[in-house]
Amino acid sequence: MRDTHENQARNISPQTLASLGTGHVAYVRSFLSEEVNEIFPQAPSMAPGQRLWALLSADGTPIVLADTAQAVIANAVENNLTTVSLH
Numbered sequence: 001m002r003d004t005h006e007n008q009a010r011n012i013s014p015q016t017l018a019s020l021g022t023g024h025v026a027y028v029r030s031f032l033s034e035e036v037n038e039i040f041p042q043a044p045s046m047a048p049g050q051r052l053w054a055l056l057s058a059d060g061t062p063i064v065l066a067d068t069a070q071a072v073i074a075n076a077v078e079n080n081l082t083t084v085s086l087h
Contacts, residue, residue, distance in 0.1 A: 025084060030052070
């Protein structure tokens with residue numbers, strides 16, 4: 001039985017793996033302001049060196065950007081998402 005599960009796990013495509021948890025799990029990640037446009041291309045220019053926080057869906061899609069971790073966690077709670085930290 002274990003071999004069957006291991007073989008199934010090896011056959012999961014990167015796209016399927018990325019979608020696991022979508023709509024249920026979100027990642028909390030810290031960024032410096034100079035990195036924000038990589039994830040949030042529509043974000044306005046910001047002074048460098050500012051610490052910001054993002055909430056990303058399980059597949060990496062950006063959800064919200066804020067100046068505190070508490071703000072992005074509150075957004076996750078409002079949307080019934082389980083949060084995990086991304087380091």
